[in-house]
Amino acid sequence: MTPLLEVVDLVTHFVTERGLARAVDGVSLTVERGRTLGIVGESGSGKTVLARSIMGLLPRAGVRRGGKVLFEGQDLLGLSDRDLRDIWGAEIAMVFQDPMTSLNPVVRIGRQITESLRHHLQLGKAAARARAIDLLASVGIPEPARRFDQYPHELSGGMRQRVTIAIALACGPKLLLADEPTTALDVTVQSQILDLLQAQQRERSMAMILVTHDLGVVAGRTDEIAVMYAGKVVERAPTHTLFTEMRMPYTESLLASIPRIEQPSHTRLRAITGRPPDLVHPPTGCRFAARCPYAQPRCVEEEPPLMPAPTPGHHYACWYPVGDPAVRAG
C-alpha cells in the first residue's frame, strides 16, 4: 500500500539578489495514514518552507523546486493551482502560527467554516451551518451557535486557534499540517490546543505533521520526529528512539538548551553558540560543524549523508555521532 504522503528529495530554492537561498535542500520523508510526524528545528532551518512546499502554497515565480511530493501516489508538485484547490481543505489542511492573521478579520467565523463545506461537500446553507456549529462544539468552543455569528476579534487567541482548527477539520482531511500552532499562545492555552489536536487526530484517524521549534511540544505527542537544520533533515527517528538514542549532536544541543523545570534555579543552560549558516552560501561539509562541540576536520570537508542507525527507522547525518565511544575517543 502506498503511504499517505511521501516526500522524495524535495528541493525549494528561492531566487534572491544575493543568489539562490537553499531553504529546503533535498528532504525525504514519509507519513503513513493516521500517524503523527514532528518536524523540529530553529528559525531559518527550513521547516516552515518545507510545510508550505508540501502544501503547494509557495509562489511560482522566483522559486526553484525539485523532487516529488506524492500524496496517495499523486505528485502534487505537478498540479495546477486549480487542481490543488480540490486538495486543499478536502484532503490536506493546514493550521498556521498566528490565528489572527490566518482568519479573515471582516468575515464572521461561521462563514469562514461553511465556505469550504459548501465548496467541497456541496452542502446547502442550513446543513453547512449545522455542521459548522457541530465543528465549533467539537473543538471546545462554548456557545457555538452564538460564536458562529461573531468576528475573530471578539475571541481570545486560544479560541481563535480553535476556530482555525475547526476550519481545517471541516472537510475531514486525511492530512493536517500544523505549523507552530501554539507558538503565539500562553503555556496553559498551548497545552489545551495540543490536547485538542491530538484528540481530533486520533478520533478521525487523520495523519498530522506538527512543525515546531520546541522539542518539548513534540515529545509526548508524535510517533516520529524529523530534525531539520539549514534546509536538511539531519536526524529522523521514532519519537522514543530519538530521545533515548539520539545520535546527531544538533539534536542533543537542541534538547540541552531547553530550561527544565526540575533543574535547580540558576542552572546554566547549554546554549548552542553562534547562528545557523547563511543558506545562500552554505558551508561545505556538515552544515552544523561550525557550532558543533564535537566537530573534527572531516566534518568541514565532507558532508555526511543520512545514514541508518541500528534501530529500524532511525537515520542520522553525522560522522561522529553522539554515544559512539569508539568514534569519540578517536
Added chain:
Amino acid sequence: MAGSGTAHLRAEGDALLRVEHLVVEFPVGPARRGRVVHAVSDVSFDVLPGETLGLVGESGCGKSTTGRAIMQLPRPTAGSVRFDGEELTHLSGEVLRRVRPRMQMIFQDPISSLNPRRPVGDIVAEPLRVWGSDGGDAGREAAVRQVLDDVGLDYDSAAGRRPHEFSGGQCQRISIARALVLNPKLLICDEPVSALDVSVQAQILNLLEDMKARYGLTVLFIAHDLAVVKNVSDRIAVMYLGKLCEVAPSDELYRAPAHPYTAVLLASIPAPDPDVRPGMAGGAARAALSGELPSPVDPPSGCRFRTRCPRAEERCAAEEPVLREVGDDHWVACHFPLGHTARLAASGMRWDPGGVGPRRADD
C-alpha cells in the same frame, strides 16, 4: 487566588524595590458609566538587592502592567512603589526623570523596541547622550564599546549597522546593552525571551545571568513560562487576573506548589521527554485548566481563580483569600491550598519576621 495582603514582604529597609497595594485601572467605554479594567488589584511584593524576582502568569494577568507601573509608565491608580529609598508615585516629572537611569527595562519584541533608522552604536549611546555623561564623544564610544562587548557583540562590526541587519537574539543583546549602559540598579525584563527560539532563548538567559553578576543587578523577570522564570529567579510570584496567588523561593515553588493555579502552570509545561505524558510535568498528574480567563472589567468575587479552580467551594466566592505562610518563606492566597493543610494546622502561632509581631499562620 485573588490574594491581597502584605505579610510576605521582608523588612522594609532591606528591599531595593517595595511595591505595596499596587492598583492599576484603565477606563473602558463612556466615562459616565465609570467602568474600569481592573488590570492590577492590590498587589504587593519586594525585591532585595541582588535578587531576581520572577513574576509569572498568563496573558492578561497584569504582569506587564505591574512592570510598567513600577516605572511609572503610566503612574499606578493607587498604591506605593518605593525604589532605592524613594517613593516614586509622589515624585514630580523632573525628580522622577532623575531616578529613571537607575531602573531600566527590556521588552518582549527586540526588533520593534529598537529604532529601525538608527545605527546600533547610536541606539546604545543614546542614554549616555540624554544624561550628558562625562568624557564627551570618546568617553561615550568607550562605554558603548565596553557594553557591546559585555553582551557579546563586536563594536567595530555592529555599531554602524541598523537593527534589521541583526537576528532577534542579537537585537535582544542590543536592547540589553542599551539598558546596561547607564549602570542601572534594577532591570525589569518583560517577556525578554518569549519571541525567541529555544536555542537563542538559552543564550539570552545565560547572558542575563552573566550581566546580573557583572553589573550587580537586581532583576524583576516577567514571563509566562514557568520553566524559564524558574531558571533565572531566586523567588517567584505567581499572578492571576490582577492578583498574586503564591510567592515562594523558586525551588520550593516547584517542589511543593500550594496554589491550584501554580499546579496548573507547572503541569502545562511541555516536558521534553517522551515518557512524561502531557499534563504530567512535575511528577504528578494534574488537571489541565479549563475555560477562559474571566473579564478583568467584572472579575469574580472572592478568589478570582475560583471560576476555573477544581477545588473551589462556597467560601471562595464569599471571601477573598489573603496571602499566608504555608512553609518557610512560602506564601499562598488560597482557602484550600494543596498539600499544606496538615502543616498549617500543626504550625499554629509563628513569628513573622516582617515586624508585625506574633500572628496566626492562617489569619
